[in-house]
Amino acid sequence: MVLLLGYCGLIFLLSHQPSLPAPMLFLHQDKLIHATAYAVMAFLAWRVFLNTNQPRFMVALISIIFCSLYGVLDELHQSFIDGRDADVWDWLADTLGATIMVYLLHRFKYRIPAK
Template identity: 65%
Template sequence: MFHLYKDRIVLLLYCGFIFYLSHQPTLPMPMLFEHQDKIIHMTAYAIMGLLVWRVFVYKFKVKLWLALFSVLFCSLYGVSDEYHQSFIDGRDADVWDWFADTIGAGLMVLVLSRVEYKL
């Protein structure tokens, strides 16, 4: 039972970390190639997809509903994150970033839904 609370705390902290990064005017990250930021978005939201899956894996009896919920959660958080960035000097909202967020979460959830997931 403790691991459920731990997983919730980890998800909450991770969402807070993304919020913190989004609140920065710039991020000290060298651009090594074009669209590198989309890969970073996909990776960050794939991790979020895993965390959401872990929190809600026992709440859903049907894996499809868990998968849809996990992707929807991440996608909506991505939308709110882009909206939040629209108010930060030096940042802007980008629909392609949101798309990368959703794709990253979707890919992770696809993998999780295809394997027998054990904690």
């Protein structure tokens, strides 16, 4: 739980910074960054929710919903930061990254011993 909350805090802090120019390596690289960041969050959420004695399908669903809702809140938060704005495509990339990670964890029955 501590890792998940710490990671959420890190995303909040990073998205609270004004947008800085970054080298463009390829088209839509920011969407890949969003998807990757939220895939990591989904992995951490999966680990937390595995300890709730819910069926694995519910763990998967709750993990995706958690990440997607956090993505919405993060985009809303960014709308108040100079040089940033809320972008539905960023939120979709967040949700897609989380969904892909949870699918892979659920599909391959990733076995992490519960604490």
